[in-house]
Amino acid sequence: MQVEIGVSAETPDWxxxxxxxxxxxxxxxxxxxxxxxxLRGRSGLVxxxxxxxxxxxxxxxxxxxxxxxHLNTQIDGGFLLTHPTGIIIHPxxxxxxxxxxxxxxxxxxxxxxxxxxxxxxxxxxIGPLTIGDHVRVGANAVVTKDxxxxxxxxxxxxxxx
Numbered sequence: 001m002q003v004e005i006g007v008s009a010e011t012p013d014w015x016x017x018x019x020x021x022x023x024x025x026x027x028x029x030x031x032x033x034x035x036x037x038x039l040r041g042r043s044g045l046v047x048x049x050x051x052x053x054x055x056x057x058x059x060x061x062x063x064x065x066x067x068x069x070h071l072n073t074q075i076d077g078g079f080l081l082t083h084p085t086g087i088i089i090h091p092x093x094x095x096x097x098x099x100x101x102x103x104x105x106x107x108x109x110x111x112x113x114x115x116x117x118x119x120x121x122x123x124x125x126i127g128p129l130t131i132g133d134h135v136r137v138g139a140n141a142v143v144t145k146d147x148x149x150x151x152x153x154x155x156x157x158x159x160x161x
Contacts, residue, residue: 009115009133012077012097026081029061029069036071076115083121090127102139114149 007013017034019027036054039047058071065084069075070091078098081087085103089095092110099113102121107113109127117131120139125131132149141158151160 007098007116010097014077016078016080016098025061025065026084029058029065029067029084030075030079030081032058032061033069033071033073033075040072093127096133 017027017030019031032054036051036058039051039054055071062068065081065087067081067084067087067089069087069089073089073091074094076095076097076099079095080098080100082100083103086105087101087103088106088108090107090109090111093107093113094111095113096115096117098116100118102119102123104122105119106124107127108124109129111125111127112130114131114133114135116133117135117137119125119137120141122140123137123143124141125137125143129143129146131137131143131147132151134150135147136152137143137147137158138152138154140156141154142156143153143158145157147153147158147160153160
């Protein structure tokens with residue numbers, strides 16, 4: 001897992017979410033969540049129609065990627081799904097700015113991710129728990145306890161290295 005130097009844990013880097021190609025399933029799934037959430041508080045016929053459109057788009061990309069990311073999940077800016085396959089995020093989870101999640105990751109229960117958290121492929125995070133800023137979770141790790149900032153955890157159960 002490559003560590004990005006200089007990535008902020010407070011200020012979202014919205015360029016990470018920009019759709020770059022026609023086939024960019026992770027970013028398109030995230031775009032559907034963002035667009036739905038921006039219309040959620042509005043009333044009117046056009047807003048309602050657009051909300052339904054983005055729900056359909058979300059369902060399409062959810063089937064394509066086999067991801068379960070609820071439309072109301074709190075996700076800060078700069079979120080990146082590098083290989084969006086089989087990712088499951090509990091609806092009560094909160095994801096901080098500039099986080100990165102690889103394939104087959106599960107956030108079970110209300111998990112609070114800090115800023116710039118990188119989660120390796122196949123990791124399972126079983127909440128309720130909080131993960132601090134600038135944390136790296138190794139591939140296939142099983143996290144069952146809070147993780148403090150600026151650490152790397154690996155293993156089953158996850159331990160700091």
